Amino acid sequence: MAYSAEISRTNPACILILIDQSGSMEEPFSGSQRRKADGVADVTNRLLQNLVVRCAREEGIRDYFHLGVLGYGGEVAPAFRGPLAGRTLVPISEIGHAPARLEERTREREDGMGGLVREKVRFPIWFESVANGATPMCQALNRATGIVGEWVRQHPEGFPPIVVNISDGQPTDGDPTGIASELRGLRTTDGAVLLLNVHLSAHTATPIQFPNSEATLPDAHARLLFHLSSPLTPGMLSAAREEGLQVSEGARGFVFNADIISLIKFLNIGTRPSNLR
Amino acid sequence: MRIHLEAASLQKAGNAPSENEDAYAPESRSMLEGMTLHAAVADGATESLFSGLWARLLAGAFARGEVADASGLLSVLPALQRQWHEHVGAKQLPWYAEEKLREGAFATLLGVTLREQEGRRTWEALAIGDSCLFQLRGGVLLRAFPLEQSAAFGSTPFLLSTHAHQNGRVGAQVRSASGDLRDGDTLYLMTDALACWFLAEHERGHAPWTLLPGTFSGEGRAAFEALIGRLRAEKAMRNDDVTLLQLTVEQ
Numbered sequence: 367m368a369y370s371a372e373i374s375r376t377n378p379a380c381i382l383i384l385i386d387q388s389g390s391m392e393e394p395f396s397g398s399q400r401r402k403a404d405g406v407a408d409v410t411n412r413l414l415q416n417l418v419v420r421c422a423r424e425e426g427i428r429d430y431f432h433l434g435v436l437g438y439g440g441e442v443a444p445a446f447r448g449p450l451a452g453r454t455l456v457p458i459s460e461i462g463h464a465p466a467r468l469e470e471r472t473r474e475r476e477d478g479m480g481g482l483v484r485e486k487v488r489f490p491i492w493f494e495s496v497a498n499g500a501t502p503m504c505q506a507l508n509r510a511t512g513i514v515g516e517w518v519r520q521h522p523e524g525f526p527p528i529v530v531n532i533s534d535g536q537p538t539d540g541d542p543t544g545i546a547s548e549l550r551g552l553r554t555t556d557g558a559v560l561l562l563n564v565h566l567s568a569h570t571a572t573p574i575q576f577p578n579s580e581a582t583l584p585d586a587h588a589r590l591l592f593h594l595s596s597p598l599t600p601g602m603l604s605a606a607r608e609e610g611l612q613v614s615e616g617a618r619g620f621v622f623n624a625d626i627i628s629l630i631k632f633l634n635i636g637t638r639p640s641n642l643r
Numbered sequence: 644m645r646i647h648l649e650a651a652s653l654q655k656a657g658n659a660p661s662e663n664e665d666a667y668a669p670e671s672r673s674m675l676e677g678m679t680l681h682a683a684v685a686d687g688a689t690e691s692l693f694s695g696l697w698a699r700l701l702a703g704a705f706a707r708g709e710v711a712d713a714s715g716l717l718s719v720l721p722a723l724q725r726q727w728h729e730h731v732g733a734k735q736l737p738w739y740a741e742e743k744l745r746e747g748a749f750a751t752l753l754g755v756t757l758r759e760q761e762g763r764r765t766w767e768a769l770a771i772g773d774s775c776l777f778q779l780r781g782g783v784l785l786r787a788f789p790l791e792q793s794a795a796f797g798s799t800p801f802l803l804s805t806h807a808h809q810n811g812r813v814g815a816q817v818r819s820a821s822g823d824l825r826d827g828d829t830l831y832l833m834t835d836a837l838a839c840w841f842l843a844e845h846e847r848g849h850a851p852w853t854l855l856p857g858t859f860s861g862e863g864r865a866a867f868e869a870l871i872g873r874l875r876a877e878k879a880m881r882n883d884d885v886t887l888l889q890l891t892v893e894q
Contacts, residue, residue, distance in 0.1 A: 422739045488738040
């Protein structure tokens with residue numbers, strides 16, 4: 367069965383995140399005062415934090431994932447800050463040990479008796495918010511195809527790489543359909559590369575998660591990103607259902623107008639293999 | 644009543660033995676004698692931190708007779724949770740481990756109590772999660788508990804947590820069963836990967852217990868490791884920690 371390859375330290379999986387860092391990311395999230403660029407940096411930091419924590423064991427961090435983050439705006443380049451600056455795919459243990467800095471934040475959690483308790487937590491930062499320049503999505507996908515293609519050559523039987531593209535959906539360097547199709551055409555013996563898209567629009571429409579048709583999407587940019595997205599794998603479908611989402615067979619790895627919470631859920635579902643060993 | 648006990652546990656392929664998060668009690672290869680005997684296996688969740696320790700605490704408490712039934716389990720949990728927290732809280736930990744410990748550790752528990760009362764011998768089992776008990780009599784599978792079909796194994800069994808606020812549904816999730824015992828009966832306690840294979844083989848009309856070596860020391864241990872290695876290679880079994888505890892009623 368496809369997308370069932372073991373993910374282990376000897377067979378790690380590859381996750382590549384593409385972040386739109388163009389000038390338009392200065393705009394606020396739908397229904398919020400917050401800049402998309404700030405929200406996306408926060409969410410990307412939290413995603414990495416979640417992945418590091420998921421791989422943590424008594425003896426340290428197990429390298430179940432090799433992970434990279436490419437920013438695209440004024441330039442297309444690796445987005446890590448601090449000791450990992452300039453690196454493309456990095457083992458998750460190195461990521462865990464080398465945040466650019468640790469912030470102290472206060473968080474509320476349930477106390478199990480119906481109340482909330484506030485606690486201080488250390489919050490690692492690998493990325494800062496960036497918003498400048500155009501939206502060279504084709505270039506970013508092209509760069510991703512090179513990185514992922516090399517990975518597939520080195521891991522021909524591995525879990526197929528997962529590429530997550532977070533954007534406000536308006537490429538300025540042409541139609542990405544061809545290059546996205548080339549990226550999704552790369553495959554290991556376990557299946558084709560997965561391309562998941564998160565569309566952050568200023569449109570006031572209701573958020574849409576994992577649609578299985580373009581009928582409900584409000585504009586051409588959303589429809590474009592829908593068409594670039596891979597169908598959810600069986601594992602992702604069941605993970606989405608466990609999160610309480612209504613998803614049909616044929617649902618695509620696409621989220622429209624995600625607020626921050628649904629974005630985090632999307633990224634968790636998109637990168638939650640149920641077969642870690 | 645005399646019970647011959649054999650046990651074996653094997654870590655996932657590619658892992659070190661110290662990374663095995665399964666546990667069992669009492670210790671392997673012993674002759675148990677008495678009116679009441681307790682034995683247990685527990686399967687620590689791979690995704691949690693210090694779950695092997697949690698599994699050992701649970702199995703150990705059951706084997707000492709501290710967890711006779713569901714209410715016994717609920718009353719002993721706070722002390723076991725304190726022991727776990729004292730052990731991990733004494734360590735200086737990096738940010739990611741501190742974060743992970745907030746989630747707690749998780750494990751299944753399957754325990755069986757064997758009794759002899761007024762000449763009648765019985766077993767009573769308690770289960771949380773998907774570790775399974777099988778009773779064999781005269782070359783026939785008599786009982787499977789708590790899961791009876793290989794298709795019933797999912798990826799998210801109910802688990803016992805080190806964090807009290809995550810155990811709200813424990814009372815409702817405890818499964819129990821009982822049966823009688825005769826000379827020569829064998830009870831197998833297995834963690835999920837082996838139990839799933841065992842049931843699937845049985846559903847295909849085979850007798851998987853005939854493939855298990857009767858003893859797990861010396862050559863028996865080597866045979867057990869070879870069997871698990873072959874089943875993993877053939878993808879007949881998930882690559883998971885494997886624990887098998889075998890209790891045989893002596894004549």
